[in-house]
Amino acid sequence: MTTAAPTSSSRELPHPTREEIRLEPVLHALSDPMRLQVVRELAADGDELSCSHFDLPVTKSTTTHHFRVLRESGVIRQVYRGTAKMNGLRRDDLDDLFPGLVDSVLTAAARQAVRLGGS
Amino acid sequence: MTTAAPTSSSRELPHPTREEIRLEPVLHALSDPMRLQVVRELAADGDELSCSHFDLPVTKSTTTHHFRVLRESGVIRQVYRGTAKMNGLRRDDLDDLFPGLVDSVLTAAARQAVRLGGS
DNA sequence: CGACTCGTACGATAGGCATCGTAGTACGGG
DNA sequence: CCCGTACTACGATGCCTATCGTACGAGTCG
Numbered sequence: 001m002t003t004a005a006p007t008s009s010s011r012e013l014p015h016p017t018r019e020e021i022r023l024e025p026v027l028h029a030l031s032d033p034m035r036l037q038v039v040r041e042l043a044a045d046g047d048e049l050s051c052s053h054f055d056l057p058v059t060k061s062t063t064t065h066h067f068r069v070l071r072e073s074g075v076i077r078q079v080y081r082g083t084a085k086m087n088g089l090r091r092d093d094l095d096d097l098f099p100g101l102v103d104s105v106l107t108a109a110a111r112q113a114v115r116l117g118g119s
Numbered sequence: 120m121t122t123a124a125p126t127s128s129s130r131e132l133p134h135p136t137r138e139e140i141r142l143e144p145v146l147h148a149l150s151d152p153m154r155l156q157v158v159r160e161l162a163a164d165g166d167e168l169s170c171s172h173f174d175l176p177v178t179k180s181t182t183t184h185h186f187r188v189l190r191e192s193g194v195i196r197q198v199y200r201g202t203a204k205m206n207g208l209r210r211d212d213l214d215d216l217f218p219g220l221v222d223s224v225l226t227a228a229a230r231q232a233v234r235l236g237g238s
Numbered sequence: 239c240g241a242c243t244c245g246t247a248c249g250a251t252a253g254g255c256a257t258c259g260t261a262g263t264a265c266g267g268g
Numbered sequence: 269c270c271c272g273t274a275c276t277a278c279g280a281t282g283c284c285t286a287t288c289g290t291a292c293g294a295g296t297c298g
Binding site for chain 2: 285286287288290294295
């Protein structure tokens with residue numbers, strides 16, 4: 001029994017604090033094409049996107065896994081909102097810890113997309 | 120010692136061309152602490168460091184493996200010079216493909232080292 | 239030549255991870 | 269209250285990878 005959990009929004013998800021975020025896991029999280037795509041969409045569309053908004057070519061289980069990797073590495077923040085789970089890029093934290101990193105990765109990804117899709 | 124003899128030997132190593140370098144493998148290569156450390160030293164000390172110069176806490180076999188990952192992802196260039204294999208960061212190629220990326224990663228790594236090591 | 243150094247190749251191993259499928263939980267609406 | 273939707277948990281699987289040890293090739297120097 002949950003002892004007096006007040007909460008409708010008691011479904012809280014564990015996030016690393018800003019100080020706990022490490023560069024290597026962040027780079028690893030971004031090195032997966034699927035996750036990099038998610039991050040690009042989050043950066044472009046603002047930070048209130050549900051998991052189901054993303055139409056990834058994998059099953060829901062796998063999608064859950066990727067979002068967890070992103071969250072646990074500190075790249076995104078996830079909050080339940082009813083049945084949906086909203087995702088947002090932790091730009092403030094990342095920019096503070098690693099100035100310019102997110103921008104350069106996003107720019108690099110965009111340039112590469114143009115370069116590869118370019119015809 | 121160093122005779123005026125031609126530097127190159129017959130032992131050539133396969134490198135991706137600039138156009139073949141992809142962002143995801145580069146990020147993956149940099150996401151390993153060992154390899155990130157190597158890249159930091161290469162960036163700091165110039166680009167003529169032999170593999171044996173690095174005193175990594177792993178065996179030689181593993182060191183060879185890490186250098187190969189870095190080379191095949193396009194992060195470093197390797198050239199034989201006698202028995203030694205000289206390593207150099209491919210800054211020109213990387214900066215052209217992904218402007219600012221290497222710098223921000225190096226800065227982030229340095230900041231994190233200060234933040235964690237404190238001393 | 240012979241010995242030594244530097245790095246490679248190959249096999250083995252253990253752990254990680256991306257993926258799936260199925261069963262289950264939380265929430266909101268009829 | 270029941271059902272549908274959104275996401276999770278768990279187990280399984282196969283691949284990738286970081287690591288090692290040993291045996292080997294390439295080059296230098298006595």
